[in-house]
Amino acid sequence: MTTTIPVTLLFSDGVSRRLQVPCGHNLVESATASGLNLLTDCSNGHCGTCTAQLVSGNVDLQAYDPSVLPDEDRDVGVVLPCVCSITGPCAIEFPYDSTEAMTEEPEPMPAEVTALDQVASEIVRLELAIGKKIVFEPGQYVRIHPLGTEVSRSYSMANAPGTDRLEFFVRLVPGGAFSSWLANAKIGDAVEISAPHGTFFLRHENRPRLFVAGGTGLAPFLSMLRTTSVESTTPQPRTTVVIGARTHGHLIAMDELEQLRASMPGVAIHVAVEQDDDPATHRGYPTDLIARLQLDADTRVYLCGPPPMVEAGRSAAESAGLPRKEVLCERFT
Numbered sequence: 605m606t607t608t609i610p611v612t613l614l615f616s617d618g619v620s621r622r623l624q625v626p627c628g629h630n631l632v633e634s635a636t637a638s639g640l641n642l643l644t645d646c647s648n649g650h651c652g653t654c655t656a657q658l659v660s661g662n663v664d665l666q667a668y669d670p671s672v673l674p675d676e677d678r679d680v681g682v683v684l685p686c687v688c689s690i691t692g693p694c695a696i697e698f699p700y701d702s703t704e705a706m707t708e709e710p711e712p713m714p715a716e717v718t719a720l721d722q723v724a725s726e727i728v729r730l731e732l733a734i735g736k737k738i739v740f741e742p743g744q745y746v747r748i749h750p751l752g753t754e755v756s757r758s759y760s761m762a763n764a765p766g767t768d769r770l771e772f773f774v775r776l777v778p779g780g781a782f783s784s785w786l787a788n789a790k791i792g793d794a795v796e797i798s799a800p801h802g803t804f805f806l807r808h809e810n811r812p813r814l815f816v817a818g819g820t821g822l823a824p825f826l827s828m829l830r831t832t833s834v835e836s837t838t839p840q841p842r843t844t845v846v847i848g849a850r851t852h853g854h855l856i857a858m859d860e861l862e863q864l865r866a867s868m869p870g871v872a873i874h875v876a877v878e879q880d881d882d883p884a885t886h887r888g889y890p891t892d893l894i895a896r897l898q899l900d901a902d903t904r905v906y907l908c909g910p911p912p913m914v915e916a917g918r919s920a921a922e923s924a925g926l927p928r929k930e931v932l933c934e935r936f937t
């Protein structure tokens with residue numbers, strides 16, 4: 605007879621669910637079998653989307669990318685449920701509401717490519733028409749599946765919610781499956797998109813904000829800034845935006861950002877470029893600037909970009925006196 609093990613799942617709305625998981629079984633698969641859709645993306649420990657907190661007991665973590673789960677996080681109980689095998693009773697806390705996990709994933713929505721523009725070195729702006737207005741939290745993402753392919757990848761919306769168009773900034777990764785499709789895509793091509801997902805969304809809090817973006821990691825922050833720029837009835841907290849890119853040619857949406865800065869009191873923008881010298885920009889990484897910004901101790905930090913940048917940002921924020929566990933992260937692997 606297979607031994608089953610009690611596992612308690614705790615959600616941010618206070619709801620808990622208890623599962624009986626056969627010993628050695630994968631947590632996400634066991635939850636799915638019990639009707640719970642835990643948030644995942646890559647399902648193999650390489651993106652960090654499923655990150656959760658072990659609050660009691662132990663799990664066995666199978667192979668994963670240490671850049672999305674550094675040892676010091678693992679040591680304090682951070683886990684990747686997609687690679688967790690259950691070997692003993694445990695309780696795990698998820699950073700999202702139970703409703704998100706209990707809702708069946710809606711059918712994918714049909715969409716059509718309406719614009720494709722190379723807007724910077726290696727970066728394409730992709731626009732999709734959905735046929736209906738789509739609501740999401742600024743900072744969330746959808747999975748895009750080009751019809752006629754086996755490929756499905758996640759991309760963060762750069763536009764404000766509530767329109768029938770979605771805008772994305774996609775870095776073309778050499779040899780990448782979606783990148784190769786996109787490099788040859790045409791206006792009118794058909795894709796399917798998932799419902800919006802993700803816990804990396806703008807928190808409506810009365811505390812200063814720091815947005816740190818690497819490359820196309822600027823996309824969710826564009827959505828947040830575009831959204832708050834039209835919410836003129838609510839005074840917005842002071843927001844510092846730090847943008848990093850390999851060269852000036854890799855920077856996106858700089859003109860619009862300048863317009864947003866000029867129209868939004870309390871928004872400051874800093875740019876760091878790794879390879880070009882320019883007196884107006886810092887030569888180096890965006891995370892180098894965190895120590896110099898003299899941030900208030902209650903600043904909410906948002907980091908989005910490649911995993912090493914996110915990790916450097918978390919360490920820099922901690923050194924600047926900001927609690928590591930309050931930093932919000934989205935890793936584009």
Ligand SMILES: Cc1cc2nc3c(=O)[nH]c(=O)nc-3n(C[C@H](O)[C@H](O)[C@H](O)COP(=O)(O)OP(=O)(O)OC[C@H]3O[C@@H](n4cnc5c(N)ncnc54)[C@H](O)[C@@H]3O)c2cc1C
Binds near residue numbers: 645774
């Ligand atoms: C929540 C989330 C939001 C994201 N939002 C954005 C966004 O807004 N913009 C953006 O640009 N990206 C975003 N990403 C990243 C995006 O989802 C893709 O991971 C990225 O675009 C690469 O996809 P790809 O199919 O082109 O590459 P992949 O096919 O996934 O390949 C990635 C790399 O792995 C290599 N590779 C692939 N297969 C193999 C193999 N068999 N053996 C060895 N190497 C291999 C490829 O050569 C390439 O270097 C996001 C990711 C997440 C998780």
Ligand code: FES
Binds near residue numbers: 654684687
């Ligand atoms: S879904 Fe778990 S790390 Fe990607």
